[in-house]
Amino acid sequence: MKLRQIDNPPNPYNSEHAEYLGEPPIARLEVYEETTGSILSRNDSPDLPYTWSVNPYRGCQHACAYCYARRTHEYLGYGAGTDFDTKLVAKPEAPKLLWAALSKKSWKGEGLHFSGVTDCYQPIEATYQLTRQCLEVCLEFANPAFVVTKGFLVVRDADLLAALAKKAGASVAISIPFADEEACGLIEPQAPPPARRFEAIRKLRDAGVPAGVFVAPVIPGLTDRDIPNILEQAAEAGAQWASYTALRLPGSVAGIFIKRLHEVMPLRASRIIDRVRDMRDGKLNNPAFGRRMRGVGPYWESIRGLFDISRRRFGLGPGDELEFRKKHAELPSRQTPDSQLTLPFS
Numbered sequence: 001m002k003l004r005q006i007d008n009p010p011n012p013y014n015s016e017h018a019e020y021l022g023e024p025p026i027a028r029l030e031v032y033e034e035t036t037g038s039i040l041s042r043n044d045s046p047d048l049p050y051t052w053s054v055n056p057y058r059g060c061q062h063a064c065a066y067c068y069a070r071r072t073h074e075y076l077g078y079g080a081g082t083d084f085d086t087k088l089v090a091k092p093e094a095p096k097l098l099w100a101a102l103s104k105k106s107w108k109g110e111g112l113h114f115s116g117v118t119d120c121y122q123p124i125e126a127t128y129q130l131t132r133q134c135l136e137v138c139l140e141f142a143n144p145a146f147v148v149t150k151g152f153l154v155v156r157d158a159d160l161l162a163a164l165a166k167k168a169g170a171s172v173a174i175s176i177p178f179a180d181e182e183a184c185g186l187i188e189p190q191a192p193p194p195a196r197r198f199e200a201i202r203k204l205r206d207a208g209v210p211a212g213v214f215v216a217p218v219i220p221g222l223t224d225r226d227i228p229n230i231l232e233q234a235a236e237a238g239a240q241w242a243s244y245t246a247l248r249l250p251g252s253v254a255g256i257f258i259k260r261l262h263e264v265m266p267l268r269a270s271r272i273i274d275r276v277r278d279m280r281d282g283k284l285n286n287p288a289f290g291r292r293m294r295g296v297g298p299y300w301e302s303i304r305g306l307f308d309i310s311r312r313r314f315g316l317g318p319g320d321e322l323e324f325r326k327k328h329a330e331l332p333s334r335q336t337p338d339s340q341l342t343l344p345f346s
Contacts, residue, residue: 003032003076003089012126021123021153022192029061031124032089039097039134041116050146053116054098056130058089061122062150062191065260066217068248069117080252085190088124095133102141111144111169121151123190132157135164144169148214150176150191152200158207165210173214173243174201176234179226186264187219194230198237205238212241212317215307219247220295221275222268224303228310241317244307246295247276249285258284275299 012021041053059073063085070080078087091097101107114120120131135157138145145164147154154161154172164170174197178184181193192200204211213234218224231242249257261269273284279295280286295303311318 003034005030005032012123021126022196028086030087032087034058034089034091035093036091036097038101039091039094040101040112043113043116050111050113052110053113054094054120054134054145055115055118056091056094056120056128056134057115057118057122057124058091059084059087060119061085061088061124062119062188064150064188064191066187066219066247066249066253066257068250068253070253070256071251072117074252081256088122090124090128091130092128094130095137098134098137099140102137102143109141109143109168111146112138114145114147114149119149119151120147121149121153123151123153125151125153126156132160135160138170139164139167142168146170147172148175150174150188150197152192152196155200155203158204158209161204162208165208171210171212172204173212174198174204174234174239175214175216176230177215177217177219177223177226179229179233183222183265187222187260194233198233201234201237201239205240211239212243213239215242215244217247218244218303218307219272219276220279220299220303221272222265224306227303227307228313231307231310231314231316235314235316239316242307242311245293246279246300248293249276250287251285254284 039054039056041055043051043053058076059078060067060069067084070084073084073087074080076089078084114131114134125131135145137143139160145168147161147170149172154174161170161172176194176197178188178194181195184191184194201211201213213230215223215227215230218227227244234242258269258273261272265272276284278297279300281296294300308318
């Protein structure tokens with residue numbers, strides 16, 4: 001793996017897709033291009049409903065304080081704090097590498113998850129268009145793909161995602177952990193506001209793209225009270241399912257998140273941290289398989305109950321997006337253009 005810094009990185013806010021991105025960040029970005037030999041990452045964790053993921057980028061300009069993927073920047077010799085937000089890595093060869101991977105006779109046509117350790121529709125995608133090109137490869141090979149994003153830029157590719165959904169299988173989960181725009185801006189300072197994300201669900205559904213809402217992460221003592229509001233607005237926008245995960249704070253991410261809390265919510269920080277410990281047996285994180293994505297204890301059980309009641313109240317499927325991925329984790333390779341999967345929520 002080699003990294004090469006770009007002297008004059010492309011500015012997505014000057015591109016033809018700038019209207020999708022909102023206001024440009026204050027911090028100066030550094031963009032690096034990575035030369036790598038593969039683009040598929042294999043997941044062996046039973047907590048995640050996919051085997052293969054595609055990450056066209058490293059780091060994420062959305063700058064969410066809680067992002068569990070921050071630690072991956074440490075493997076590059078960078079920090080998990082502001083380096084993750086401002087030192088971005090693009091993989092220009094991603095589409096070519098994906099084409100080569102899907103061309104192999106050994107490839108089984110398994111569903112691909114976009115992305116896993118970054119947001120594949122962060123602003124830099126407006127100029128590099130690596131996610132779109134990778135999805136075009138998926139369409140060519142009739143290979144299912146599933147997207148999780150906070151980025152409104154996903155709307156740009158609604159036509160492509162709709163075609164892929166019809167040909168092989170595709171879905172989009174829009175991550176919306178906050179209903180309150182002010183709180184969202186404090187913890188997810190460069191991500192689109194909630195209203196834009198609900199709009200993205202509406203536009204995707206209007207285009208025929210299977211889509212749902214992913215309330216992730218649920219931050220006890222902070223965002224759990226937003227759950228009914230989020231699910232109601234998502235249902236009104238046309239979401240077909242709703243799923244959620246508990247806050248994860250692995251390694252150095254815990255310190256980054258707690259520091260942000262004390263800076264932007266000094267009066268609430270201690271109570272939020274106590275609630276996090278409540279659901280983690282007194283700790284800030286539980287890295288054990290089967291426990292990383294969910295909490296324990298009475299307070300967490302009340303959150304689960306609130307989510308289930310709200311989901312049923314607003315007519316949303318019970319995490320069907322995840323079940324869809326599990327059901328179609330292995331698909332016959334080289335599907336014909338006429339093949340079409342039956343979605344469990346259709």
